[in-house]
Amino acid sequence: MYLKTPEGFSLERTVHSHGWYQLAPFGYDAEKRELSYVFQRAAAHSSLKISVAGYRGGLRLKTHGGVASRDELGRFAELFSRMLSLGQDLRGFHDRVRLDNRLASIALRGEGRMLRSPTVFEDTVKTICTTNCSWALTKSMVSRLVSALGQEDGRGSRAFPTPEAMASADAGFYRDEIRAGYRSEYLLEFAESVAAGELHPESWLDPSVPSDTIRKNLLSVKGVGKYASESMMKLLGRFDSLALDSYLRSEFYKTHNKGRPCSDERIEEHYDRFGDWKGLAIWFDICGEDP
DNA sequence: TTCCAGGGGTAGA
């Protein structure tokens, strides 16, 4: 199965757009430049690892340890298209950065696509797991979540757990097994409301829904505050906020302020000129230099 | 031991 990519697309740069590729069930082989992901299959109790790598100007999908019908492969290709933001129209972003001395190369290279999970549910869970802890702890929480509740593929790899699987556990499980600390009840509550059909995260991808409505929905999730909601907005293709966290702040200090701390207002001012694309500009300005 | 990580909820002003 072959996946066509837009002009200037780079799998490597998209994979390294942020840290998501380090979180299970993603995998990245830097030597082969191959991104893999373990998908939950439509059939119950089944999962399958699929990888993508560059091939003749596009991407080629490969199955690992299983067989998929052409229809199912087509579905995985659609999901990869979403995960690699292939459908994102970046013309407005490139127009903005083209005139900027420091960022003009982003437009030349066609950069600006962020790696996402196949579901908004998964991105939200992972984002909650990034709050107020080290990146190492985020990785281990997500890894334990996948190991404990994800569907195994028959070769030891596991998919990301479904909302139903996550809702079937209790808060004690999240505390004792996942080691999610005070986030335990937030994770359970979110999974329960999605599994019960009270919350529809996938609808947040709908471009016709106003940003304010989506932001309000995100902030209604316990465990999602200013940073997490803004970060999620980026993963939903809306880049009009910076989603400042300790990582972006420290990178900004190093890159633009001689290593000295400054106020968030100063950082906001710096990226104001990128308008509705500022959230993307900051990522590719201070994090996207050397994949 | 304290501090801090890719913060957020809550109460009180």
Added chain:
DNA sequence: TCTACCCATGGA
């Protein structure tokens, strides 16, 4: 709206 305080975890 702003502030103080609390929240689990794990590495430095």
